[in-house]
Amino acid sequence: MKARPETVDAAALDEAVRLVTEVCERACNGDLEARVPVISGSERAARIRIAINGLLDHVDAFVRESGAASAAAAEGRFHRRFLTQGLDGAYRAAAEQITHSNQVMSRTAAQFADAARARQALADELESAVLTVSEQVATAATEMGRSANGLADFARVAVADAERGLGTVSSLRTSSDEIRHAVDLINQVAAQTRLLALNATIEAARAGSAGRGFGVVANEVKNLANETSASSEEIMSQVNTVQQSAADAIGVLEAVTNRIREMSVLVEGIAQAVDGGHQIEDVGLSQLAEVLRAEVSRFVSTIRAS
Amino acid sequence: MKLIRVRPSGQERTFGADELIVTKTDPRGILTYANDVFLRLSALDEDEAIGQPHNLIRHPDMPRAVFKLLWDTLRQQREIFAYVVNLAADGAHYWVFAHVTPSFDETGRVVGYHSNRRVPSRAAIAAADDLYGVLRAAERRHDRAQDAVAAGHDTLQRVLAERGRTYDELVWDISTGGRR
Incomplete structure (x- = not known):
């Protein structure tokens, strides 16, 4: 059986709002494992899902990179740099700042x-x-x-x-x-x-x-x-x-x-x-x-x- | 669902420098999340990927020893970087510079693994391909899987010892194109 497209779209959007809200709330609390699952029946809902998941992927990547790059520097593994590739704008600027700090630490370590x-x-x-x-x-x-x-x-x-x-x-x-x-x-x-x-x-x-x-x-x-x-x-x-x-x-x-x-x-x-x-x-x-x-x-x- | 082994076509696929391939798995390596870039490059629909083991996209050119090293490192709850060539469902392949990290819950327990993949430079691909060729040759002399892994592992350790680098350092040497 086939429902009318606009009804399906409205129901799918409602579902999308509910799922996105839930995932955003988890992400707000620091749970970056959550992603919006598949929402069928609406092209717009699918686009919202991809956008939200993409945002979470980039935040997730930034958080993992900053933690790991700092930990590596603290252990003296200065060859492991912050991977800025795939991160743009404010992410990249902050990443470059971290890279710079690590280089300063690297120089200090070298002086020691x-x-x-x-x-x-x-x-x-x-x-x-x-x-x-x-x-x-x-x-x-x-x-x-x-x-x-x-x-x-x-x-x-x-x-x-x-x-x-x-x-x-x-x-x-x-x-x-x-x-x-x-x-x-x-x-x-x-x-x-x-x-x-x-x-x-x-x-x-x-x-x-x-x-x-x-x-x-x-x-x-x-x-x-x-x-x-x-x-x-x-x-x-x-x-x-x-x-x-x-x-x-x-x-x-x-x-x-x-x-x-x-x-x-x-x-x-x-x-x-x-x-x-x-x-x-x-x-x-x-x-x-x-x-x-x-x-x-x-x-x-x-x-x-x- | 049992997948038929895909035969590599030799066709190479690539992706943008500003793109990230992202997947998440549970602690056993079963895919729980795959982003749109992953699905596009792997020529998979989301329902074909989720619930499948991550070696769904395993390319026969990948040495076994590299995956062993990857899992050994992750089991020690440490991050690992690796150059990986993946096999898409349509037979094409794509090279990635993979960064795999454990995901922890609030109590510090490993709840799964997360992989961010970036597009590597041509020079990095060439270097990784050469290295893997050497490891593959060592592994193919053995019929039993565990003997092959051991042979590949020994060969990798010998290469590292000759260069006086750790695996980690070697990967970063390749990624910076020998810039050090």
């Missing part, structure tokens, strides 16, 4: 990433520099330790040499004492000889001309005794000089030995600073370099993790 990269690079450089320095300090410390030990050995040898020198000079003093003793003896002999020569001269004078030759001999003997005495004086003077020199040498050698002993203490101090002492807290230069390296490693790890 650059800063983080720069920090990482700095951490790498610091670590590498400290590693180099601590290796060099360790090498220098080993070298210094070796030198200090060498110096200590040298000082021990020098002290031993100086002590041997002291012994030699002391024995020189003993020898000169013996010389002095011998010269004293010679002086006594010379004095007695002089006395003997004097007696001989007196006896020669008493003998008169017969003793003349004997007097000449006695005079010669006196002269020899005088010469011997003079030579002895000379020797004594030389021996005194030797003894004074030996005393000076002993003083100098003792001073040198003391200086070397003081130097040994200083060298020992250097060796301790380099290698560490006997106490646990007395860490040496090598261990300090290792501690520095470990601390910087820890610092750098923290920076890399942040």
Whole structure:
């Protein structure tokens, strides 16, 4: 059966108004899933339906795009842009604004990433520099330790040499004492000889001309005794000089030995600073370099993790 | 109602840059809404489309792995973009740049899926067609559907690994014509 077209049209339009109102109310409340279903019997009702559904499709598309594009930007997925295609007018203008905001966010994120990269690079450089320095300090410390030990050995040898020198000079003093003793003896002999020569001269004078030759001999003997005495004086003077020199040498050698002993203490101090002492807290230069390296490693790890 | 498989005619159909193809499905992929642009391009009447599964317009050139990726992504309640070639009821085909998102109710439950499709550039179609050719070749070496999907998926992952891009990034690379 067939109804009259205008009656059908009016009924269909009434139905369309009811359906469109219902769908618009749902859309107003944020339900963008609703669409106007098929309305048969009216060309005008069908056109209203397509128009309303088209409006909802565009609002739906805009809402989905703005939510998804913003979420993507927040997650750092800046390659996902707002799809403006298929959206016109105010939709497009708002979409372009969102795109612009996302680009600003993208630049900020890139700057943060650059800063983080720069920090990482700095951490790498610091670590590498400290590693180099601590290796060099360790090498220098080993070298210094070796030198200090060498110096200590040298000082021990020098002290031993100086002590041997002291012994030699002391024995020189003993020898000169013996010389002095011998010269004293010679002086006594010379004095007695002089006395003997004097007696001989007196006896020669008493003998008169017969003793003349004997007097000449006695005079010669006196002269020899005088010469011997003079030579002895000379020797004594030389021996005194030797003894004074030996005393000076002993003083100098003792001073040198003391200086070397003081130097040994200083060298020992250097060796301790380099290698560490006997106490646990007395860490040496090598261990300090290792501690520095470990601390910087820890610092750098923290920076890399942040 | 059982549809007879449509044979592709090779004829290409296209649509306006200012147009949106819109469809909605329930959570199982059954069409609940299709706009006029969809019906026009698919050469379908509304009553032929509504109530049918969305693969009603599936073209045999589409790799299975792409649809698997699409459904896997949607099940994680995430949006997905994909280039898709669809088969109209009259045998013609049309390429779309599809954006598929889950629809939620007020309680956050997924009540269905929504697809907005825009017309892609020729360059994007060419790139997608090349990629799908590679995936199809991998899939056609297998008789069992699940083996084919796995082969297509592996091939896609290899392509992405070679380029050092995620699927998402690759799709956007294509959409911007390599502008980056």
